[in-house]
Amino acid sequence: MTAPALLQLFVESQAALEATAAPLSVEDFVVQAMEDASPVKWHLAHVAWFFETFVLAAASTGYQAFDPRYRFLFNSYYEAVGDRHPRPDRGLLSRPTVEEVRRYRRHVGEAMVRLLEGPALPPAPAFAVELGVNHAEQHQELIATDVKVVLARNPLRPVYLPRPARAPAVPVELAWVSQEGGLLEVGHAGDAFAFDNERPRHRTFLEPFQIANRLITNAEYLEFMEAGGYEQPTLWLSDGWAARQRLGWEAPMYWERAEGGGWEVASLHGSGKVEPLEPVCHVSFYEADAYARWKGVRLPLEQEWEAAVARQGPPRAGRWSPHPEPLAGSPAAGEIAQAFGAAWQWTQSPYVPYPGFRSFDGAFGEYNGKFMSNQLVLRGSSCVTPPRHARVTYRNFFRPDARWQFTGIRLARDAR
């Protein structure tokens, strides 16, 4: 990537990050509603910390740290960088203030612009900048995801952004797209940016299969609930049933029983009735798996998902939106709709290294590789993923009981 392109990428990613936080009040920036969800202020500071630690401090350009104590405070999980403030205590940090974090971000941002306006960077620091931009995009998504927990826990149900007017959605019948399978290739190839976990491109064998042409809707998921899906242990994996019992699940996260019957849902648009044709969102892997079993089908393998979606070419940049929207119309014959920009799709594949996997060098080796146990792969992207960030080969990963991410359901089945 050329130096001006890198500079533009950096500037745009920082503006997008700030824009995601812009609708919030300063009080919203500090709360940590659950252990997994970090405060907005922490996300903003941590993104600057990444550039400061891995680009500016490493570039030996005489950069002066804004505050050396932030190295400890805003380190997420990098053992190579040293100790860190405990994740569950991020919401206890009333200091530095939001204003101080803004000054920190300006300090880092200006130093980054000076660096990127200078002579072209050697490959290693240039890569660190590009990784930093992709890292910022991940935290842009997390700001929306994590602050949703904060706002939904508030009985006043604050509105992050009002729901835009849109034409009424029309039901779209679920159709199965047949795929031949066979020996084919998955994984990222070429020089364009990708995370280490997407490489190398390699062969895999798939039996013939079919994949659903759209995501499961709220109305369809409600049928599962009304058929007693949450009360039938035989539909659930053993660990899933234990989680359902322990956590008292009876609906997706953010759903609540409405006073006059039916269900309401808390979203970044405030509180409202469950919209039947929106994709179901905020379900765990266990719920997605139980739903699939109830339908007599299954979740896709990550390789099946990629092989099927790759035929459609790269993701078409959609619109960033704080809430997943219904399909605007029927997919064309054979089209796999809502692959990107609605909800992440659980696969049944464990998050493990590809054959021949090599982690990034140095501290960046901690970025993805060390999380390759006890998590499942999600494919696609969600409405709160920056559109530029989506890739056919992208491998997101979460624990099977995680529900606070924008996660939905796409079904698959064996060819018959």
Ligand SMILES: [Fe+2]
């Ligand atoms: Fe991070």
